[in-house]
Amino acid sequence: MTGFVVKPEPIEVPGLVHLHTGKVRELYRDAQDRLVMVASDRMSAYDWVLPTEIPDKGRVLTQLSLWWFDQLADLVPNHVISTDLPAGAPADWEGRTLICRRLDMVPVEAVARGYLTGSGLKEYEVSRTVCGLALPEGLTDGSELPAPIFTPATKAEVGEHDENVSYEEVARRVGADVAAELRQTTLAVYGRAREIARDRGIILADTKFEFGYDDGTLILADEVLTPDSSRFWPADAWQPGRSQPSFDKQFVRDWLTSPASGWDHRGEAPPPELPEAVVAETSAKYVEAYERLTRMRWL
Numbered sequence: 111m112t113g114f115v116v117k118p119e120p121i122e123v124p125g126l127v128h129l130h131t132g133k134v135r136e137l138y139r140d141a142q143d144r145l146v147m148v149a150s151d152r153m154s155a156y157d158w159v160l161p162t163e164i165p166d167k168g169r170v171l172t173q174l175s176l177w178w179f180d181q182l183a184d185l186v187p188n189h190v191i192s193t194d195l196p197a198g199a200p201a202d203w204e205g206r207t208l209i210c211r212r213l214d215m216v217p218v219e220a221v222a223r224g225y226l227t228g229s230g231l232k233e234y235e236v237s238r239t240v241c242g243l244a245l246p247e248g249l250t251d252g253s254e255l256p257a258p259i260f261t262p263a264t265k266a267e268v269g270e271h272d273e274n275v276s277y278e279e280v281a282r283r284v285g286a287d288v289a290a291e292l293r294q295t296t297l298a299v300y301g302r303a304r305e306i307a308r309d310r311g312i313i314l315a316d317t318k319f320e321f322g323y324d325d326g327t328l329i330l331a332d333e334v335l336t337p338d339s340s341r342f343w344p345a346d347a348w349q350p351g352r353s354q355p356s357f358d359k360q361f362v363r364d365w366l367t368s369p370a371s372g373w374d375h376r377g378e379a380p381p382p383e384l385p386e387a388v389v390a391e392t393s394a395k396y397v398e399a400y401e402r403l404t405r406m407r408w409l
């Protein structure tokens with residue numbers, strides 16, 4: 111069994127109904143039937159939500175998503191209604207809370223990849239395909255793809271793996287029209303974001319979006335283009351043929367799989383607390399990603 115090492119108790123706020131505890135976010139419904147999304151400082155790795163929190167992480171993810179939603183607003187509408195704190199919410203929710211439209215979520219992780227790594231690389235090594243899409247010979251870990259591709263996955267419960275699926279499978283599940291719109295929008299948004307990141311010396315290797323529908327309109331939801339949903343690589347260190355340094359959980363993953371952690375990520379036992387130095391380094395990485403992408407100072 112994997113999942114939460116320590117199952118969080120949701121905070122109760124008068125006037126809000128708690129709906130769901132995600133890996134990172136707590137979801138509530140307010141009196142106007144809007145979604146209140148609160149990003150915690152929790153971190154997940156290897157299908158576990160770790161017992162140690164990363165200071166500032168929830169705020170960085172929230173502020174970075176807001177910045178991206180603005181950059182993308184002419185391409186696709188998003189779910190954000192307001193950043194006001196709901197009445198009676200704890201002060202600690204400031205900066206990490208979004209009031210959003212409650213959507214009918216499309217049960218697909220809309221992934222775009224411009225580079226080969228991770229689960230894409232694994233499939234490529236076996237079959238020269240990713241999500242069933244044929245790719246040329248000779249690609250390696252970190253290679254740029256001839257063109258960005260849509261590589262959807264099914265969304266798993268906490269503690270389960272997401273699973274890559276073919277476009278045809280998505281079309282079977284959600285219908286051909288929704289699948290087509292999902293692919294088109296995912297690639298358009300990825301293309302825009304990748305240009306913006308490139309200007310800042312960052313390669314957006316791949317990213318995951320979640321979409322929902324409101325009255326027949328496709329809306330960009332969840333978090334967008336954060337280090338939790340994307341692979342960001344410093345462009346000046348990019349070198350295909352090895353795993354790339356990145357602005358994400360790599361630091362934590364490296365420590366968890368090192369002898370220092372004493373933990374077997376393939377075993378049944380829950381992961382240990384992170385050491386202070388790993389926590390500080392990881393928090394700094396999230397802030398660095400925010401500052402480099404937005405060109406604003408994190409206060």
Ligand SMILES: Nc1ncnc2c1ncn2[C@@H]1O[C@H](COP(=O)(O)OP(=O)(O)O)[C@@H](O)[C@H]1O
Nearest residue numbers: 132133134135145189210211212213215331332
């Ligand atoms: N506008 C929205 N309407 C309804 N659900 C949403 C919306 N935006 C995001 N969600 C859902 O909120 C949850 C966000 O919490 P998170 O901690 O990321 O959960 P997960 O463990 O499922 O990734 C996800 O399940 C996501 O699908």
Ligand SMILES: [Mg+2]
Nearest residue numbers: 132133134332
């Ligand atoms: Mg999520």
